[in-house]
Amino acid sequence: MKVPEELKYTEEHEWVKVEGDIAIVGITDFAQNELSDIVYVELPEVGKNIKKGDVIATVEAVKTVADVYSPVSGEIIEVNEKLKDEPSIINNDPYGEGWIAKVKMENPEEINALLDHAAYKKLVEEE
């Protein structure tokens, strides 16, 4: 189970990569493995304002469906269009090509409340 050191995590298995005031959001290797066979991703609208904890995407797998919650508040500035045709990228590369959305953060301090890789690793080991 991959848990890259440079990322931040949520208890709901999202990851965040911080680039200045932009947060790139996706779901973790653990999450994609639990869902398995992702067949559709409902993406948010670009320009939408969201609060931390809002649903920003919904991931449909063969057997189940899961909501993706935004780890931060702000404005959606970009979504991963590639997921529309090839949602399984998330299964193959959850931390890279399988990113879901970019959020321009309203309050970058929210990042401090997220889990670091050690804390997240511990969390998934307990699940």
Add this chain to the structure above:
Amino acid sequence: MPELRRTPLYEYHKQLGAKIVPFAGFEMPIQFTSIVEEHRWTRENVGMFDVSHMGEIIIRGPKALDFVYYITSNDPSKLEVMQVQYSALPTEKGTVVDDLLVYRLEDHFMLVVNAANIEKDYNWILSHKLEGVEIENKSYEIGEIAFQGPKAEEVLQRIVEDDLSQISYYWAKRVKILSKEMLISRTGYTGEDGFEIYADNETIKDIWGKLMEFDEVKPVGLGARDTLRLEMGYCLYGNDIDETTNLLEAGLKWITKLDKEDFIGKEALLRIQEKGLKRKRVGFVMREKRAIPRPHLKIYKDGEEIGYVTSGTFSPSLSIGIGMGYVKKEYSKKETEIDVEIRGKFEKGEIVRLPFYKEGTVRK
């Protein structure tokens, strides 16, 4: 929660790194690699399933046939020795205690029941016991492998002396595999040709190990077992049928022989038939790829709620969402357009004739 049981093949699954989940009181492999991959492999090659969790209840004694005739909806008196029948255990109300396979063997019947219902069925059967009948629950002593796919016969033949091409669909035979005698039948739950193999817990391990040696064979978990059966429109107990759905509305009239002299639920079913059905089980295909129906979602027609989804999935063969559910009878005709409410949105679907997948190699 009571402790989970393990099938005799559990250690094999663990070694292969299968994802294991609690299912019907057992720790079962839900997938080995990917549901879609395993599904496609079964449609093209051979998928091997551990179905040792299924229950086996033996009925013997001079009145065994009369008893099975009375507790099941289909007609076991039509069976020849070594023939198999899909049937159901109805309640007095004509709803479903369980669906099952009835094997007429040399001097007894074997009822193969759903894992989740083993204890319920056994107690139900015991509670209706007649003089001259012996009932034995062998569920935890017998292992079972489902060997399914277009290449199933060709591959299984390599380790069986008897000519498998002589076994017709829904017939069984005692054959020798690895110098042990066991029961196999040409049955399955995937829509492909194939066999189900029954043996004691130790022997089933040897057979699994042997069959895994062939390149055409891959292990398949419960995830793909469900998508395969759903593409065929087969019922899953607990989803599509249960003690609240009657056999007629479930579309199981073909295994309900209302002209039988007597059986549990007959009167109720006759009354239901006379009054006419209120709702029916249907299959439907969604229009948009984003719309994957899931159990319990509501079905609408022109804004009116007309039913609900009992099974739904993304179909790996058709690459679109498919589902089954109950709708008011007047909306159950094929080509009827419906809406399924998914995440607060109405998604378009169309009622179709089952099966969804029509290329299966299963013998008819």
